[in-house]
Amino acid sequence: MSFSERLLSRATRSMGVSFIREMLKATKGVEGMISLAGGMPSPDSFPKDLLAGLFQEVVEREGADVLQYGASEGDAVLKAQILRHEGDTSVGPDEILITDGTTNAIYLFTRALIDPGDVVVCEAPSFSGSLVAIEACGAELAGVEMDEEGLVVERVRDVIRAKRADGRIVKFLYVIPEFQNPSGRTMSLSRRRDLIRTAREAEVLILEDQPYRDLRYYGRRLPSLWNLARDEFGDDRTVTICKSFSKILGPGLRLGFAAGPAPLITAMASWAQKVTVSPEGVAQRAVARFLERGYMAAHVERINGLYRAKRDAIIAALKESMPTGIRWTEPEGGLFIWVTCPPPIDTDILFTEAAKAGVAFIPGSKFYTAGTMRRDEMRLNFSYAGAPDLREGVARLACILRRT
Amino acid sequence: MSFSERLLSRATRSMGVSFIREMLKATKGVEGMISLAGGMPSPDSFPKDLLAGLFQEVVEREGADVLQYGASEGDAVLKAQILRHEGDTSVGPDEILITDGTTNAIYLFTRALIDPGDVVVCEAPSFSGSLVAIEACGAELAGVEMDEEGLVVERVRDVIRAKRADGRIVKFLYVIPEFQNPSGRTMSLSRRRDLIRTAREAEVLILEDQPYRDLRYYGRRLPSLWNLARDEFGDDRTVTICKSFSKILGPGLRLGFAAGPAPLITAMASWAQKVTVSPEGVAQRAVARFLERGYMAAHVERINGLYRAKRDAIIAALKESMPTGIRWTEPEGGLFIWVTCPPPIDTDILFTEAAKAGVAFIPGSKFYTAGTMRRDEMRLNFSYAGAPDLREGVARLACILRRT
Numbered sequence: 001m002s003f004s005e006r007l008l009s010r011a012t013r014s015m016g017v018s019f020i021r022e023m024l025k026a027t028k029g030v031e032g033m034i035s036l037a038g039g040m041p042s043p044d045s046f047p048k049d050l051l052a053g054l055f056q057e058v059v060e061r062e063g064a065d066v067l068q069y070g071a072s073e074g075d076a077v078l079k080a081q082i083l084r085h086e087g088d089t090s091v092g093p094d095e096i097l098i099t100d101g102t103t104n105a106i107y108l109f110t111r112a113l114i115d116p117g118d119v120v121v122c123e124a125p126s127f128s129g130s131l132v133a134i135e136a137c138g139a140e141l142a143g144v145e146m147d148e149e150g151l152v153v154e155r156v157r158d159v160i161r162a163k164r165a166d167g168r169i170v171k172f173l174y175v176i177p178e179f180q181n182p183s184g185r186t187m188s189l190s191r192r193r194d195l196i197r198t199a200r201e202a203e204v205l206i207l208e209d210q211p212y213r214d215l216r217y218y219g220r221r222l223p224s225l226w227n228l229a230r231d232e233f234g235d236d237r238t239v240t241i242c243k244s245f246s247k248i249l250g251p252g253l254r255l256g257f258a259a260g261p262a263p264l265i266t267a268m269a270s271w272a273q274k275v276t277v278s279p280e281g282v283a284q285r286a287v288a289r290f291l292e293r294g295y296m297a298a299h300v301e302r303i304n305g306l307y308r309a310k311r312d313a314i315i316a317a318l319k320e321s322m323p324t325g326i327r328w329t330e331p332e333g334g335l336f337i338w339v340t341c342p343p344p345i346d347t348d349i350l351f352t353e354a355a356k357a358g359v360a361f362i363p364g365s366k367f368y369t370a371g372t373m374r375r376d377e378m379r380l381n382f383s384y385a386g387a388p389d390l391r392e393g394v395a396r397l398a399c400i401l402r403r404t
Numbered sequence: 405m406s407f408s409e410r411l412l413s414r415a416t417r418s419m420g421v422s423f424i425r426e427m428l429k430a431t432k433g434v435e436g437m438i439s440l441a442g443g444m445p446s447p448d449s450f451p452k453d454l455l456a457g458l459f460q461e462v463v464e465r466e467g468a469d470v471l472q473y474g475a476s477e478g479d480a481v482l483k484a485q486i487l488r489h490e491g492d493t494s495v496g497p498d499e500i501l502i503t504d505g506t507t508n509a510i511y512l513f514t515r516a517l518i519d520p521g522d523v524v525v526c527e528a529p530s531f532s533g534s535l536v537a538i539e540a541c542g543a544e545l546a547g548v549e550m551d552e553e554g555l556v557v558e559r560v561r562d563v564i565r566a567k568r569a570d571g572r573i574v575k576f577l578y579v580i581p582e583f584q585n586p587s588g589r590t591m592s593l594s595r596r597r598d599l600i601r602t603a604r605e606a607e608v609l610i611l612e613d614q615p616y617r618d619l620r621y622y623g624r625r626l627p628s629l630w631n632l633a634r635d636e637f638g639d640d641r642t643v644t645i646c647k648s649f650s651k652i653l654g655p656g657l658r659l660g661f662a663a664g665p666a667p668l669i670t671a672m673a674s675w676a677q678k679v680t681v682s683p684e685g686v687a688q689r690a691v692a693r694f695l696e697r698g699y700m701a702a703h704v705e706r707i708n709g710l711y712r713a714k715r716d717a718i719i720a721a722l723k724e725s726m727p728t729g730i731r732w733t734e735p736e737g738g739l740f741i742w743v744t745c746p747p748p749i750d751t752d753i754l755f756t757e758a759a760k761a762g763v764a765f766i767p768g769s770k771f772y773t774a775g776t777m778r779r780d781e782m783r784l785n786f787s788y789a790g791a792p793d794l795r796e797g798v799a800r801l802a803c804i805l806r807r808t
Binding site for chain 1: 518
């Protein structure tokens, strides 16, 4: 072991790597490979022309401000435009923080709360990018099973009880209630109410991750946990919501926000001061002007049309070519389809076969925490590839599944 | 204490706040106040027109790439342009990481190395913004005195020995060798060599913070610790250097970089993946194009002219109006002058007096770690205010000092 490796901290040495990242590397740039593996938005969804003009304008007209040091809490102009756009008139400027995307919000939230060994309850399966960020802060994850209605809240109560009996401190529940990554599932309204009730009774916090909320192609939008807690329970201390511009305007902008109880937002800003000082200034103001000029509604409608067609194409392809016994979710929005295979199929093994046949996906096992692992599932992304590739990719997969 | 406050982690509850930040708040926007307190570059230094054009061009022509997810290590195009610009042909792409400014580099470096209670040796005084970031990771800071040649290296050896005798692990030495913040001092060449020798013998790392290196108005540039270690000692494992575009192009861009041993850079990138995913994509590529087109040399020459005039103005004003007994550094570059007052002047008390008289500075005590505190010094910034304000601000200060 080299000199600098020997000096690395214990947390660094035990840190999880994102297997998704590794798998993406292994399949990226391979000739003829159709990737249904990543979670990247389509480049066709980026409002390039509008953003190009706004970036230029903002630097030219407001350069003295946006190129200067900015607040760790984020640009006040952007915060005001977000609150106006979201229609949240009850939220004070000290209850919202601009972050470098949602992962940054999750990191700052976890840093603000977790002492090593504290417990965070999450859905099983859940997004591994978030889970490794939460674990990097020293938290222990406790995964709880889901069904068609989302997280099984009764089991959440069991886990909190069991962890407490074990002398552990449960700090928060991490959930992705809409078009969940990876399962595509949406938490039902009654489950949402039950989850808030559970968190309030147990006096634990909820971190509601909502990166896909605006990407709804069918059906009606449900109130967020954040809205339900405030409107139905009169509770502004339990839920923190984070949203992202990554899936709507482009992940390269690294912009998202968290809204929650003022003491927590203050603590997150205090961490942000040490971690990044502030989010990038030009992108913040360009997005503020994008919202201010009212470009967002038409833009979201356009990209929802784009993604609706892709979602329909992949589901049609699955119906057409998958052998019997294979089941999949049909989400009303988001970026992912969750496929469950009958025994004895192991999707970790299938991954290698599929890569040889020119199609990549993420095996379900990569989304589970220790002790909750399953190997009969896989995540398919439909936002990045074009419709012909979606059809061909599914056909290649179906072909291997038939052979297995 | 509220519900969410009670759940905050111990690290959050014990976290240092930046007193500078608080002081800036207290004096900002006050009618007629002349601030020599902050560390902000002059808005006149921002290359607004060039950047405005590049931002637009990059989004328009390379939007599919720069608005998409990017590498946690940073944009490969920017890394290549930085290495070319720095003339570092020996550095591999796995030895450099783009960061969200220098504070982010310091945070990631510290996170990669520090287990709670590990020791970091720093200059006393040093930049409090860095110190709170290092402490937030659980490190204990050990400040070592400086003289006119910079850090007293012999005392560094004493501290390492004492900490080790005490069973502690010393992980790295944090230094700002050029135009140091706050003292304006530059570490001499012989001290640089001695520091590298000391670190190598003790097998501790060096984190070399170089945000002002390009802002030299007089005299000749010394080789960085990074260069010395590689060129004279044949050592590419001891020194990590971080530099920033904040003082050259604009801090709002949140862009800097760290170059160091590959295993450390890899560990920092692994943390970056959890903390921010990646730096902002548009700003990275715009700065890459700025470097590629060769705009940097003329730009740095222009801003050095701007700052040289400001530096000369404040030093002339100090000579003209300060009462005898007051001493100050005359740095060849950077943004700060360090003033030492004779007894019984206490600059913490003076701060309040000065604020009433319409001039703000940062008391020296804010730059010391526990146990090394001095109260007879102050930091004056000369990069932000215009020359007339610099003269008037110094005159107001001199007037109070005469009365004290």
